[in-house]
Amino acid sequence: MTQLANANASVVVERLRTWNAQAVQQVIEYRGETTVVVPHHLLLATAKQCKENPDLNFDLLSDATCVDRFPIEPRFELNYSLVSIPRRDRLRLRTSVSAQQPVVDSLMPIWPGANWLEREIFDLFGIHFEGHTDLRRILLPEGFEGFPLRRDFPTEGKR
Amino acid sequence: MATSETALGTTKAMVLNMGPQHPSTHGVLRVLLELDGENVITAVPDLGYLHTGIEKSCEDKTYAQAITLTDRIDYLNPLGNNLVYCLAVEKLLGLEVPKRAQYIRVMMVELQRVSSHLVWLGTHALDMGAMSVMLYCFREREEILKIFERFSGQRMMTSYIRIGGVAVQPPAGWRDQVKRFLDMMPARIDEYEALLTENRIWQGRLKGVGYLSPETLIGLSTTGPGLRAAGVAFDNRKAFPYSSYEEFDFNVVTRTESDCFARYLVRVGEMRESLKIIRQAMDKITDDGPIKTEAPGIVPPQREKMKTEMEALIYHFKIFTEGFSPPPGEAFATVESPRGELGCFVASDGSPKPLRVHFRAPSFINLQALPFMVQGQLIADTVACIGTIDIVLGEVDR
Numbered sequence: 001m002t003q004l005a006n007a008n009a010s011v012v013v014e015r016l017r018t019w020n021a022q023a024v025q026q027v028i029e030y031r032g033e034t035t036v037v038v039p040h041h042l043l044l045a046t047a048k049q050c051k052e053n054p055d056l057n058f059d060l061l062s063d064a065t066c067v068d069r070f071p072i073e074p075r076f077e078l079n080y081s082l083v084s085i086p087r088r089d090r091l092r093l094r095t096s097v098s099a100q101q102p103v104v105d106s107l108m109p110i111w112p113g114a115n116w117l118e119r120e121i122f123d124l125f126g127i128h129f130e131g132h133t134d135l136r137r138i139l140l141p142e143g144f145e146g147f148p149l150r151r152d153f154p155t156e157g158k159r
Numbered sequence: 160m161a162t163s164e165t166a167l168g169t170t171k172a173m174v175l176n177m178g179p180q181h182p183s184t185h186g187v188l189r190v191l192l193e194l195d196g197e198n199v200i201t202a203v204p205d206l207g208y209l210h211t212g213i214e215k216s217c218e219d220k221t222y223a224q225a226i227t228l229t230d231r232i233d234y235l236n237p238l239g240n241n242l243v244y245c246l247a248v249e250k251l252l253g254l255e256v257p258k259r260a261q262y263i264r265v266m267m268v269e270l271q272r273v274s275s276h277l278v279w280l281g282t283h284a285l286d287m288g289a290m291s292v293m294l295y296c297f298r299e300r301e302e303i304l305k306i307f308e309r310f311s312g313q314r315m316m317t318s319y320i321r322i323g324g325v326a327v328q329p330p331a332g333w334r335d336q337v338k339r340f341l342d343m344m345p346a347r348i349d350e351y352e353a354l355l356t357e358n359r360i361w362q363g364r365l366k367g368v369g370y371l372s373p374e375t376l377i378g379l380s381t382t383g384p385g386l387r388a389a390g391v392a393f394d395n396r397k398a399f400p401y402s403s404y405e406e407f408d409f410n411v412v413t414r415t416e417s418d419c420f421a422r423y424l425v426r427v428g429e430m431r432e433s434l435k436i437i438r439q440a441m442d443k444i445t446d447d448g449p450i451k452t453e454a455p456g457i458v459p460p461q462r463e464k465m466k467t468e469m470e471a472l473i474y475h476f477k478i479f480t481e482g483f484s485p486p487p488g489e490a491f492a493t494v495e496s497p498r499g500e501l502g503c504f505v506a507s508d509g510s511p512k513p514l515r516v517h518f519r520a521p522s523f524i525n526l527q528a529l530p531f532m533v534q535g536q537l538i539a540d541t542v543a544c545i546g547t548i549d550i551v552l553g554e555v556d557r
Contacts, residue, residue, distance in 0.1 A: 030488050031250045059377050060393075063491070063519035067506045079504065081491055081519070085377070085393045092491065113380025116527050139207040139556055148215060155212075155219050 009034040012091055015056055019049050028094075035079075035092040043078075043095045044105040050082055050091065051110050058082035058091060061111035064118060066125045070151040075099040076127055080107070097127065106132035124149035172200055179208045183286045183542045186552030190529070190541070197537050202530045206523075209556040217516035221482030222248050223322060225516060229503075230316040232518055233554040235278050238264075238271040238307075239496045241320035244516070246401060246492035247503040248322050251485040252457060259448040260324035261403040266337070266440035267310070267319060268402075268494070269433040273344070274303040275497035276430045280351060283423070283546040287364050292354055299347050302340050309333060323458035324451030329444070337441050344434055352427060365419035369532040369544040373417065379531070380524045383499025384425040385548060389417035395495035402494075406443075409436050419547040426549075429497075457483045482511030491519075498522050498549050520554040 009029060016036060017024050023046045026037035038046045050058040060083040067077040074096035082091045097104050106129035107114040118129045119138040126147035129135055137144065146153055178189040187208035193200040213232055217225040229244045230237035242264055249256060256264075281296030304314040309330050311317040319326050355361045371381075373389035386393055394411045396404040412428030414421035451458050459478050460471035477483075485507040493502040499521030506515040525548050532544045 031253065031490055033250075033489075033491060035489075060382070061380050062382075062493070062500060063502050063504065063517075065504050065515075065517040065519075067489070067515045069514075079489070079491075081502065081504075083500075085391065085398070088398050090399070111380065112378045113524060113527060116523065117380075120523075137207075139210040141207065148212065155215055 009091075012036075012056060012089070015053060016046065016049065019053070020045070023049075033090070033092060035094050037094045037096075040095045040097050040104050043093070044107065044110070046093060047080070047107050047110050050093070056084065056091075057087055058084045058089075060085055061107065061113050061117070062090075064107070064114060064121060066121045066127060066149075068125065068149065068151045069096075070099075073098055076102055076125060078104060078121070078127070102127045103130055104128075105130050106135075108132055123147075126150065170195065177538075177541070179205075184545060185282060185550055186555075188545070188550065188552055188555070190545070192538065192541065194538070197539075199533045199536055199538065199541055202533045202541065204526060204529055206526075207556055209552045211557070213557045214516055214518065217513055219512065221511050222485070222513060223478070223482065225513065226321060227316070227318050229518075230318055231553060232520065232557055233496060233498070233501070233522065233551045234315065235275040235551050236271055236496050236498070236501075237316050237318075238267045238320055239494055239501060240518075241318060242268055242402065243492050243494045243496075243501050243503040243518075244505070245320050245322050246494065247490045247505040248485065250490035250492055251488055251505055251507050252322075252454070252483075254323055254452055254454055254457065256324055256402070256452055257449045258403060259445055260450050260452070262440050262443045263325050263329065263450065264320055264402050265404065265407065266437050266444065267307075267317075267325075269436045269440065270303050270306060270337075272433045272497045273430050273437075274300050276426050276433075277303075279426060279497070279546075279549045280423075283543075283549075284355065286542050286546045287361065289355065289358075289361065292351060295347070295351065299344065302343070306333070306336055306340065309336060321451070321458075323454055324449070326450075328450055334441060337437065341434055341438050341441070345431065348427065348430055356424070356427075362420060364539075364543060365423060365547075366416075368419045368536065368540045369547055370416075370418045371528060371532055375531065376417070376528065379528045381499070381528050383496070383521055383525065383549075384422050384429065385499070385525055385528070387411065387413045388415075388421035388425045390415040395493050395500055399493060401492070407436050407439050409433075419543050422547045422549075426497075484509055484511050493519070496521055498551065498554070499525055518554070518557060520557060522548075522550040522552075522554040523556075526550055526555060 013027050023042045028035040050056050062083045063081040065079045077096045080093040123137040173194045175192045178184040179187040189205040191203040229240040232240050277296040277300045281293035284292035308314050311319040373391050376386050392411045392413050409432045412425050455474050464471040465475045487509040489506045491504045502519030504517040508514040533541045
């Protein structure tokens, strides 16, 4: 595997810990990738720090994705892939929300590109993004009922 | 949306449907255009007409079976999709792919890039009215598809790149075929440029159209030629090299004007750079050598071994019936697709089938910029902007 090893990882984590030690719940280093697990109420603030802190400078939100860990709680695990173009660095922010309250802050105020990424997660998993300007289904038809990518939704669909 | 009553002498905006059936939306894309005469006030894309639930389907298949689904996501870049998925799974498994297989992968993916840009150029020119360019581009693309057919038996949905390497050895005589293509191609690209680059109509249709600043583009998560035409030299092959790209000598093509014409120049330049990479890869690929890594239980054994050795037979049986189980964890691999940063996020729970496969589709994300690009411009410019973003609906909708 020749992807650039995350040499800057410890610097990034250290900056985030200095800013707010509560935000860095857990750090996972696996296969050359750094994941910072953040409590969901601190996600927006941490993301803002990642973008605006000049030592972090994660200007590009590459991807937002959800993993349904059903039946493990907290059920929905959100993964945000950040890229710093000037520093040639990558980071993953992870947070989890429960099935009873699948709500998390929208990252649109920080990266406008989060718009469709979050709409897709809402469409397929049913997670509500607080502060999203236009949260509605994007891939499935308007009247569709259910959230297909949840693990308890059958692949063949419901009829 | 304007829905109020209008007083006499004032105008009211009209909402018009562009698509989902439309020759210029490059697939089943529906764009609701709110128009003031010929000018666009707002454009709202409506997606999902090609949504087939590929990501959900991957969860029902073993890791190796899911490769065939990946071909069909960005159907103009099947090898790129194969590659990004295989890189993610290889990351999860901790597999190291042999250099020879990496060079073959690079060559195939760059051939795919040329083929994709040829389709882009042909269809974009067709939208703008330059119909003959379409036929020339598809004529050259035929040569690439013939190469793919020689290698894998398939013109488009090759599934040639597999976990651990590539599917089969390169066929006899492949070097002559690729060399003939490489010798012919630069002159053909010169032909396209002779028809278009200095053409007053082409420049008139594309210069100054669809401008977005680099800050806006990065904020909207745009990557690929659209971002490079704004002066941001971000290319995954250079920034986060994968599959031995750090051993290849090529340039990242950038412009600064960030309009449709700049994106055209960037993509044509990228075609030329790809030809350089293909030639270097062709020289690096040795006549003999491995095409897959040795990983019993994960990568299927060679057929000769499977037919004579007991262990190989057992491994073959286990791989094709049960599949292999990567350790629990997640991996995110990215490649530079012709459309931008193509990523694949794979999550494993320790079972033979993936827990979650997600594709970071550049067309889906780049399309977010469309409403910003076309605001205040003409409908004809909307056609140019949709073409310049270079979307493939299979990737937008998955």
